[in-house]
Amino acid sequence: MFYDDMRRALADLDEILRPLEAPAIDDAARATVVERLVEFRRNLPQEGPWLEIVQTVDLVRRELRLKVTKNVVDRIEARTDALRRLVDALEKEVVQTEQKRSLLDKETTGRLFEGFQAAVSARDAVRAGDADEAAVHIDSLIATLQTLISRLNPQPGAGD
Amino acid sequence: MSKSRHVRGVALTVLALLLTGCAVPDVQPFADATVELGGAVRQVGEEVTATMRQAAEMPTETDTELAAEADRLEGLWSDRNRAMDMLIAYADSLANIAQSGQSARAQAEALTASISSLASYLPGPGQLSKEAATIMNLVFQTAEEVRRAHDLAGAIDRAHPMVEGIAGILRDDLAGMRSLYRVNAAELFVPLDDAYLGHRAYRETLLQQRASLRTDYIRLRGVAEDAQRPDSEREAAAAGANLLLVDIQQCEEHARLTEEPEQAYQTARTALSRRRVAVLEMIDGAIAGITALEQSHRDLRDAVRHNRRPNVRLIVLRAMEIRQAVQALRDQ
Numbered sequence: 001m002f003y004d005d006m007r008r009a010l011a012d013l014d015e016i017l018r019p020l021e022a023p024a025i026d027d028a029a030r031a032t033v034v035e036r037l038v039e040f041r042r043n044l045p046q047e048g049p050w051l052e053i054v055q056t057v058d059l060v061r062r063e064l065r066l067k068v069t070k071n072v073v074d075r076i077e078a079r080t081d082a083l084r085r086l087v088d089a090l091e092k093e094v095v096q097t098e099q100k101r102s103l104l105d106k107e108t109t110g111r112l113f114e115g116f117q118a119a120v121s122a123r124d125a126v127r128a129g130d131a132d133e134a135a136v137h138i139d140s141l142i143a144t145l146q147t148l149i150s151r152l153n154p155q156p157g158a159g160d
Numbered sequence: 161m162s163k164s165r166h167v168r169g170v171a172l173t174v175l176a177l178l179l180t181g182c183a184v185p186d187v188q189p190f191a192d193a194t195v196e197l198g199g200a201v202r203q204v205g206e207e208v209t210a211t212m213r214q215a216a217e218m219p220t221e222t223d224t225e226l227a228a229e230a231d232r233l234e235g236l237w238s239d240r241n242r243a244m245d246m247l248i249a250y251a252d253s254l255a256n257i258a259q260s261g262q263s264a265r266a267q268a269e270a271l272t273a274s275i276s277s278l279a280s281y282l283p284g285p286g287q288l289s290k291e292a293a294t295i296m297n298l299v300f301q302t303a304e305e306v307r308r309a310h311d312l313a314g315a316i317d318r319a320h321p322m323v324e325g326i327a328g329i330l331r332d333d334l335a336g337m338r339s340l341y342r343v344n345a346a347e348l349f350v351p352l353d354d355a356y357l358g359h360r361a362y363r364e365t366l367l368q369q370r371a372s373l374r375t376d377y378i379r380l381r382g383v384a385e386d387a388q389r390p391d392s393e394r395e396a397a398a399a400g401a402n403l404l405l406v407d408i409q410q411c412e413e414h415a416r417l418t419e420e421p422e423q424a425y426q427t428a429r430t431a432l433s434r435r436r437v438a439v440l441e442m443i444d445g446a447i448a449g450i451t452a453l454e455q456s457h458r459d460l461r462d463a464v465r466h467n468r469r470p471n472v473r474l475i476v477l478r479a480m481e482i483r484q485a486v487q488a489l490r491d492q
Binding site: 026027028030031032034035037038041042043045046061062064065066068069070071072073075076077079080082083084086087089090091093094097098100 | 212215223225226229232233236237239240242243246247249250253256257311315318319322323325326329330332333335336337338339340342343344346347349350353354357360361
């Protein structure tokens with residue numbers, strides 16, 4: 001009975017550890033081995049000859065855990081410089097986009113204000129009965145609007 | 161030439177030039193989903209390092225190497241958090257461009273009102289009419305729309321290689337974090353299993369014993385009730401069955417005493433298992449979310465280029481899943 005149990009346990013352990021023999025094993029497969037080892041040791045008695053099996057399982061489990069941990073953290077570290085460069089480039093792009101947007105908004109508001117002033121001056125000139133003066137302000141209003149339109153509609157890539 | 165015809169001529173020419181096909185897509189779902197994803201990436205870092213530290217502090221020993229790795233990972237993950245913060249800022253800046261038409265539209269409408277008011281002071285035919293003012297307003301709004309579309313297209317085009325690169329790195333990182341979490345979360349079950357090992361072995365023995373006694377009892381009761389058998393054999397079997405009944409009752413009483421610690425063990429184990437599943441679902445959600453972010457950004461770029469609506473369904477769906485996964489973890 002005892003020997004049967006022991007033989008069965010060793011066969012199970014052998015089957016659990018078999019993926020480690022593969023020439024190319026990844027960390028996900030190692031993690032599966034660790035999880036299966038924990039489940040396997042769950043019901044093992046921790047006395048007599050069983051203790052040796054438990055100790056072996058714990059040794060393998062800890063080695064695998066540290067190996068996976070170091071592998072993953074090393075790889076994350078190796079990618080960090082490239083990530084930083086990309087993030088810095090994206091930050092630059094965001095800052096430029098925001099600056100450009102704010103500049104355009106500022107210019108738009110300024111031009112709209114100029115247009116508004118020209119409209120008011122034209123109105124005052126009309127009220128005063130000075131048609132020539134009114135015409136000058138209306139020309140100014142049209143010129144302002146044309147400038148504004150051209151600023152609002154830059155060619156793609158212009159000013160980037 | 162009348163001012164009205166002049167203005168109308170300029171306005172219509174410009175409008176015709178502008179209306180050659182530019183639309184501002186709705187970028188807000190993309191920006192909202194990026195915020196959800198940022199929360200998940202941050203949470204993954206916190207969960208994995210916390211689990212590593214827990215695994216390093218076992219009741220029997222402290223794994224200093226593992227604790228040091230947790231510190232190293234925490235430092236490295238702050239770069240991932242910064243990457244997500246930057247993607248969020250970028251998505252916000254796209255959304256800002258898309259939404260900036262609101263203020264420009266209001267300004268354009270205010271100017272139209274003043275031009276219309278001016279028109280009412282101009283005497284006679286050929287004046288600057290209200291119609292011309294309305295056309296001017298339309299030109300403003302269309303021009304603003306085009307500007308935003310151009311700004312968006314430019315920004316998306318320039319940022320695409322960076323978004324793609326960041327997404328690729330984060331996806332690889334998260335896949336690694338999945339394995340890292342699995343090996344360390346498995347460790348948390350070990351002290352719990354060990355703490356209840358004696359109790360579980362005892363309970364298992366009792367339950368096996370009870371099952372064996374019940375089998376014997378049923379067999380003896382069968383003999384005792386078999387009319388074909390001699391009376392002496394039946395009586396001996398009945399007496400044996402009664403003795404077994406006492407043993408079974410004793411066994412059940414002992415088994416009952418083990419129920420409370422068994423319940424405590426199962427509850428603790430279930431809590432660990434649920435947390436493990438919740439964290440893995442969150443990591444999987446974050447991986448799927450990163451892929452969706454990359455695809456959505458590509459689609460956004462193509463949509464702006466080809467003047468069509470971007471497909472945001474995938475990223476919205478992933479964002480919902482991520483929100484649920486993060487919430488499920490917080491509810492643990």
